[in-house]
Amino acid sequence: MTATTGSAGGAATRADTGTDTTLEVDNLVVDVLTESGWATVVDGVSFDVRRGETLGIVGESGSGKSVTCLSIAGLMPPRQTRVRADTLRLLDHDLTRLTPKQMSDVRGPTISMIFQEPMSSLNPAFTVGDQIAEVLRRHEGASRRESRRRAVELLDRVGVPSPARRATQYPFEFSGGMRQRVMIAIALACNPDVIVADEPTTALDVTVQAQILELLREIQREHGMSVIFITHDLGVVADVCDRVLVMYAGQSVESAGLDDLFEDPRHPYMEGLLAAMPRMDNPSEALASIPGHPPRVGAMPDGCRFHPRCRYAADACTGGSAPALELVAAHHTTRCLRHAELTLRGNP
Amino acid sequence: MLKFFLTRLATTVPVLLLVTFVVFGLVLLIPGDPAVTIAGPEATVEQVAAVRERLGLDRPMVVQYWDWITSALSGDLGTSLFTSRPVATSIGDGLPVTLALAGSALVISLVIAVPTAIVSALRRGTWLDRISSIGSSLGIALPSFWLGLMFVLLFSLTLGWLPATGYVAIEDDPGAWFSHILLPALTLGIAGAAESARQLRGSIIGVLQQDYVRTARAKGLRGRMVIGKHVMKNASVPLVTVLGLQITALLGGAVLVEQIFGVPGLGQVALNAVTTRDIPVIQGIVLVAVLVAMLSNLLVDLTYGYLNPKVRPR
Structure with a gap:
């Protein structure tokens, strides 16, 4: 990656941060209001995303991966959520200091989202074309005619056949895969620097999944944007991600480059996830599963949060506060006390 | 479309x-023979028969129906048995007044209901929400004749802001029309406002939890646009159902309110016709x-x- 630092001109605002980091998150803590009071659902998550790369965030449901991204984008319900972070920087925007109104200026042109449920994420009462066009009207001040024309172009770009006719139709006239293409068109409309894709293929058929992933990859290549890909499917991770952040019970437990992580996992949870993944080279091998369930919010175990389910858990793992993240190799961190003694099995 | x-x-x-x-x-x-009623209690059998013949009540039903429907289609609804005024004229005088009253009541009820519902849905569980919830319970519970009298007492007799009774046609003097119709319309519309506000609050709360509202926010749309466009168009469906039912209820309610405020609408005509x-x-x-x-x-x-x-x- 060539760093174009410090040059004057239109791109200066983006380059003058001195690095090619688009999103920097340091010690993000999110509390949500539950029936029994405030509970911490994201606990000290840190990561950054570089220009043009795809960061995968992996974890079981309830691990806090969606909340992490919704909080960054300011999309958690304000009165039931508290978001704190040491750093939350998106290009030159300090997201911790933005008012809700300023935040809404950022959503769309700088960061945009694709959600899991293409069936319910589009408004049933408006045409698909209008739902794309309104983003352009809002952020780029495009006229009705101009925004409509560009909506058709975007539909064409994301591979919706006969886009001019389809733009005048309503979401219920689209299949799941086509709706997800529309969602991608909406996310793409203002050429954002970061796209957060929150399990974008989970609700789709396998063949459609592959098409949508291919489309996302293609668009990323074309526009050089950063993508945060939230998923629980390691197959998808292996397919699209450059680096991976593994989350468990609201914390990041391991992060590494894709190959490092798959070949040399340093946290027992990641080993468990890999063992639960079907292997192409040895399909007859029985799939392992991780025993037990993730802890509930507000009832986190002492010590390492994974220890009740960990086959390697020792006495040291069960008490005190959660172990700290340790750097075990270049760009590879883990939250396991015993990482040095253990030899964990990968799934290259 | x-x-x-x-x-x-x-x-x-x-x-x-x-x-x-x-x-x-x-x-x-309807029980009783209209011919007997018209001819009066002192009339002989012959006189009643004469009346019956004059009104065509002695002819077969099918013929009577045909006559009635053909003349109704040409705008002739017959004449009153008592005042001898053409029915179409009586209705033509009263209907615009009643429609104006019911229409204004509907507008007033929406003007009250929509903002109330939006505020209490967005500020759910706060004191604002609780106040509007109590307000709508009262609005539904309080009878319109009592409300009407209270409004007259407060706004007409005590404050002297608005006339207590009477009506001025809008084409004669729009300002006077407005001041005369305001209290009756408010009286008539308040129950509907309460009902609509409740219904709309509930459906807004439901719609706010929909994924497409999150999508609208994720697009960076302003709050006004998210609520006014994406939420309201979907949340309005149950409201429209309620409004449809309210329109007919308003016509019924107008009869009473017209009496209270001396508004010369269809209510007076209907009341007289039924009693006679x-x-x-x-x-x-x-x-x-x-x-x-x-x-x-x-x-x-x-x-x-x-x-x-x-x-x-x-």
Whole structure:
């Protein structure tokens, strides 16, 4: 990656941060209001995303991966959520200091989202074309005619056949895969620097999944944007991600480059996830599963949060506060006390 | 949309026909012989027979119906048995006043209900929400005749801001019309406002939890746009149902409110006709009321088509 630092001109605002980091998150803590009071659902998550790369965030449901991204984008319900972070920087925007109104200026042109449920994420009462066009009207001040024309172009770009006719139709006239293409068109409309894709293929058929992933990859290549890909499917991770952040019970437990992580996992949870993944080279091998369930919010175990389910858990793992993240190799961190003694099995 | 409109319009024809049967059949349902009533208690059998013949009450039902329907179609609803005024004229005088009253009541109830519902849905559980919830309970519970009297006491007699009774046609003096219609319309509209506010608050809360509202926010749309466009169009569907029902209720309620405020609407005409068993007038008024109800149902259905593209025929 060539760093174009410090040059004057239109791109200066983006380059003058001195690095090619688009999103920097340091010690993000999110509390949500539950029936029994405030509970911490994201606990000290840190990561950054570089220009043009795809960061995968992996974890079981309830691990806090969606909340992490919704909080960054300011999309958690304000009165039931508290978001704190040491750093939350998106290009030159300090997201911790933005008012809700300023935040809404950022959503769309700088960061945009694709959600899991293409069936319910589009408004049933408006045409698909209008739902794309309104983003352009809002952020780029495009006229009705101009925004409509560009909506058709975007539909064409994301591979919706006969886009001019389809733009005048309503979401219920689209299949799941086509709706997800529309969602991608909406996310793409203002050429954002970061796209957060929150399990974008989970609700789709396998063949459609592959098409949508291919489309996302293609668009990323074309526009050089950063993508945060939230998923629980390691197959998808292996397919699209450059680096991976593994989350468990609201914390990041391991992060590494894709190959490092798959070949040399340093946290027992990641080993468990890999063992639960079907292997192409040895399909007859029985799939392992991780025993037990993730802890509930507000009832986190002492010590390492994974220890009740960990086959390697020792006495040291069960008490005190959660172990700290340790750097075990270049760009590879883990939250396991015993990482040095253990030899964990990968799934290259 | 045009096709939808025409289809929907065509379905009203059989209903309308059925309604004319029922309205005409009213004569049969009402106890007592109108000829006897008109001729008076002292009349001889011959006099009653003469009246009956003059009114055509002695002819076969089918012939009577045919006469009635053909003249009704040409705008002749017969003449009152008592005042000898053409029914169409009485209705023509009263209907615009009643429609103006009911229409203003509807507008007032929406002006109250929509902002209240939005605020209490967005500030759910706060004191603002609780106050508006208490307010709408009161609005539904308090009878309109009591409310009307309280309004007169407060705004007319104590503060002297608005006239207590009377009516001025809008084409004569719009300002005077407004000041005369405000209190009756408020009285008539407040129950509807309370009901609509409740209904709308509930559906807004439901819609706010929909994924597409999160999508709208994720697009960076301003709060005003998210609520005004994405939430309201979907949340309005149950409201429209309620409004459709309210329109007919407003016509009924207008009878009472017209009495309280001395508004010369259809209510007075209807009341007189019912007490004197003035069949042609009753028929005319019921026919008009049914037409208004059907028209409002038609409007409701068309609004559904606008709000929910799924119900439009393709």
